[in-house]
Amino acid sequence: MKISQKGLYALQALMMLTRRYNQGAIRIRDIAYEESLPEKFLELILLELKNARIVESARGAKGGYQLRRPPDEIRLSEIIRLVDGPLAPFGDAEQLRGLITRDADHRALYQVFLDVRDAAAKILENTTLADLMTKPGAGPARRSSKKKGEASVVPLMVHAGGKEGHD
Amino acid sequence: MKISQKGLYALQALMMLTRRYNQGAIRIRDIAYEESLPEKFLELILLELKNARIVESARGAKGGYQLRRPPDEIRLSEIIRLVDGPLAPFGDAEQLRGLITRDADHRALYQVFLDVRDAAAKILENTTLADLMTKPGAGPARRSSKKKGEASVVPLMVHAGGKEGHD
DNA sequence: AGAATCCCTATCGAACTAATAGGCATTGTA
DNA sequence: TACAATGCCTATTAGTTCGATAGGGATTCT
Known part of the structure; x- marks a missing residue:
């Protein structure tokens, strides 16, 4: 995405x-x-x-x-899907599931793509506009969604390479 | 990405x-x-x-x-970065860190972007070409990377919406 | 010498992106 | 009731990216 x-x-x-x-x-x-x-x-x-x-x-x-x-x-996923399309890095979730089922040779690759889209979806579905509001004086941001019976997921310590990981 | x-x-x-x-x-x-x-x-x-x-x-x-x-x-992250650029959904990791530091008004938003890129990076850094090889007869794919002292991360049960979550 | 193969640069049309332009429709207010 | 303010909508545009093709040059095997 x-x-x-x-x-x-x-x-x-x-x-x-x-x-x-x-x-x-x-x-x-x-x-x-x-x-x-x-x-x-x-x-x-x-x-x-x-x-x-x-x-x-x-x-x-x-x-x-x-x-x-x-x-x-209002979830970020909803807005991003509307304006920029599917969250998957390639195609969309439905298509990827089809490829995983039917394209035996590349199944594992498409499964990775789907894993990436699921990880993104998890974050973006669980973040709302309300979560983005920061108190004016507040320091380093950290947000949480609670209200309306939604599961609050705190993405804690997600980091890839070493301390210094560009992109 | x-x-x-x-x-x-x-x-x-x-x-x-x-x-x-x-x-x-x-x-x-x-x-x-x-x-x-x-x-x-x-x-x-x-x-x-x-x-x-x-x-x-x-x-x-x-x-x-x-x-x-x-x-x-050979990690998937390396290939994708080469061909398609940064893993972040907007800009690159370094730029996002700068924005989080400097743009107080949108800090929380950029932090979400960075979380998404970190989640993608985690998967793609930990998947190698070797992990994509499936035995010809094998059923539904699941892979793991072990060798060369790398942390093997199994992305278990990552799913966003309900059972039926398109994109 | 000649065939096979990779190397490299150029080019192309289609699609997408970011942005602007301008006239129409609706509504509050003097 | 006029008119000014504002959103609605369609068209257009310049620039970039994307996917792909073309073709001649350089290298190596036989």
Whole structure:
């Protein structure tokens, strides 16, 4: 899965709307200004988020955007899938399962791809917009999702190579 | 991280060379035929793998390609980084660490991105070409890397949504 | 000498990405 | 009721990436 510039903008805009949750409609212009995003491009993104029922809009003067659901009910996986497609590094989960079943020669390879997508999905399904809110004074970030009967998963000590592992 | 068609071809070609390990040089044409890959495109890929010292070539008649190191010393992470770039879903690990440090407003978001890349890295660093070899008769695949003093990590029961979780 | 094979650079069309443009529709307010 | 503010929507564009092909040069075996 690759997160595009557009995907990043979407997430940033939604973080902004999360901060302003319950404060009524926010103008595109204000979101763009506060998050330093290209206004016209953001307009397109918000339209897409609206069609996906993640945000809602008010038109005309005093119009603007706001979240349609509480921030702790909007998962990062949902947004990323919408804007940037499947979480799998190749194809999508369904396709990979098919290949694992049918392509005996490359089964093990596709299984690794599926493992990677599952690991990403686990993180992104369990992180909501609410989890991204950091208190202004707070130090190094660490988040947790609890509410609404969801399993809280803390990704503790996940690190690959040595202490110094680039990419 | 997104694995391109080219990346998949590279991995497939290397799996083929793993099967033929210690059997001398294999012609591009034979690899292409056996794995059903476009020959000319594969040529480019192998050239790149050669420059990265993953495979070595012999030129002239009786020429061809072979792995330059034993299959259990070639990690999927190395190949994917070479062909498709950083494992992170956005930017690279170093850049993400910088953003987490400096961009207070979006720190938590970038931390999630880094968590995702760490999860992917963990899997891909711990899987080698040797791990992808399945016995011809064997059923559902499961692999493990042991040799050369590496920590063997079995990604057990990693699954996101419900039983039926597409992408 | 000649055939086989890898080496290398160039090129191509299709698709995707990030962004901009501009007119239409709706709504609050003077 | 006008009009200004704002979102809605479609089109367009320049630049990049992707997947693939082409072809001549260099090397090595027989």
